[in-house]
Amino acid sequence: MKNLLNEKELLNHIKDLTAIPSPSGYAEEAIAHAGRFLEEIGVEYKIANKGALIATIQGKDTNRHRLLTAHVDTLGAIVKEIKSSGRLKLTMVGGFHWNAVEGEYCTIHTAEGKTYTGTILLHQTAVHVYRNSGEVKRDEDSIEVRIDEVVKSKEETENLGISVGDFVSFNPRTEVTESGFIKSRHLDDKASVGILLHIMDVVKKNSIDLPYTTHFLISNNEEIGFGGNSNITPETVEYLAVDMGAIGDGQATDEYSVSICAKDSSGPYHYRLRQHLVELSKTHDIDYRVDIYPYYSSDASAAIRAGYDIVHGLIGPGIDASHAYERTHISSLIDTGALVLAYIQSDLV
Template sequence: MNYQANVQETFSLIKELVSIPSPSGNTTKVINYVENFLADYGVELKRNRKGGLIATIKGTNNQEHRMVTAHVDTLGAMVKEVKSNGRLKLTMIGGFRWNAVEGEYCEIETASGKTYTGTILMHQTSVHVYKNAGDAPRNDENIEVRIDAKVTTAEEVRALGIEVGDFVSFDPRVQITDSGYIKSRHLDDKASVAMLLNLIKHIQSEMIPLPYTTHFLISNNEEIGYGGNSNITPETVEYLAVDMGALGDGQASDEYTVSICVKDSSGPYHYGLRKHLIELADKNNIEYKLDIYPFYGSDASAAIRSGHDIVHGLIGAGIESSHALERTHETSIRNTQELIYHYLLSDMVKY
């Protein structure tokens, strides 16, 4: 069936999703948003005990199932220590480098649900005071949060309700440009979530039958390694993770095509499914790149590692500067969304 992705609709949804703080471990608000979005489209919805959301569309074949995943959790931090000077020491959630968030605005959420804004800075920020401001290491010891409140002692900070273990989220700084780009933190992987949500909306609104019962898992612990490794039905044969394509030196992926991952740190993805995705892309004039990500893992590789007997694959939009100030182009979103659509309507691979 012919299908043309409405990228501006997807961009608008990405903008809403990245604006909801959701570091791994604190994703209830964004899962609620996704659940409310899908509630009007007649899909079966359930939460798993980890807090993720599973949307199921029954297919013509209910003996063989598919699972398609994207993760809504993001990088972030937690308060590691309330310092004597009224600032906060952090511990990372997810794999990034401190230089990627130095100077970023942030939000601290207390256990009671109250929020405070702040800025992530080096302790030795002022060049007028610290001779080593430029070359001091960006590490757990030197990075701190300056809270937007009149606090100069640990006691004053704790009086606000801020304590060790409180979650810290990063300002996404989302922008959509006239030249067709969307740039924001957390396109990994909220761009993929937005694509799945709009595809489910289209399939249900147009009453398009799926050949196989398909479970859409919106996982919430991918950044820490175990978001999509459970709640896989015994009938599930194919498992497709939709996550970012990582760009950089030596990589084939770009910001304009869909990336089909052939191997990451977990090893090769299923060869038959890879070839099937390529055939679908070629048949439907979808631009793609094949790529290998040496320092990468996905919900699909987590599912394989946990022992599930499945055919696994990984595709995604090409995301520039992953785990930092990310960017992609509308053509990459379009190519990715259209490949997912044609995959959902295709026959399974002969494994």
């Protein structure tokens, strides 16, 4: 399976995706980018009312379907208030800690389509002025955006066209190292979206016949909890989320293999499907880790909560420093892609 994957093409997909701002609720351009690529390779797709993309490759069995999903939406923020100083207060989009974005460059996206750059800072950043700057709690009241424009008042910021409700995206700072790491914000889950786009390309280029009609859902609201709980065909019997594997103390997941989730905060994933993924990994010499993610949920678990009668599973590349400045290794991306490719050619469980 691995010999069919192209590292350069896979990394290019991920780099292209991370360069496109797409906080949950503002992911149209990232979805459009995926759509343009699918048109190039000849894969049919449609855009759902909620904005997600659903691509379909017909299989031999059209009565029972598979669905795989990855989400293109990311963490971000929205302007909550324009302060009297002209700086901005933010409200979070998605679940992260303010210290994870403190000091980050950002872009403000106005309703009129203009963009302005800025920096996310603690109000009391200057240590020469604020003796307790290191002790201040990082929250909505202390964090602000310093806009890279000459503004000294609320009115001057408003005159730029910036207003409450404007989206704010975080600079991804994507880099690929000579040692094989890719480090960037938003590898959760643009790494997996890149994998699915590459897999669809591999299937088309190699004229691979799939045993079952297979849908690839690029969801756009996962970070806020409901990205993949709709647009599931009645024929779908198996649903595999491809999302990041969580790394930390007590975790089995690493940056060099595919992570297969046994359980997250929503409960256990389908046991037979999990074992099927393990056996596929063993058969195809894919390095894998089975793990439990304690503070996590996925589009697959959202579909289960929505009441769908499906077999659900979760795999993904191991991502270090989740919801901050993330990193993984090309070997993890390749192992994940190889398992996806083996899975979509296998029998249902």
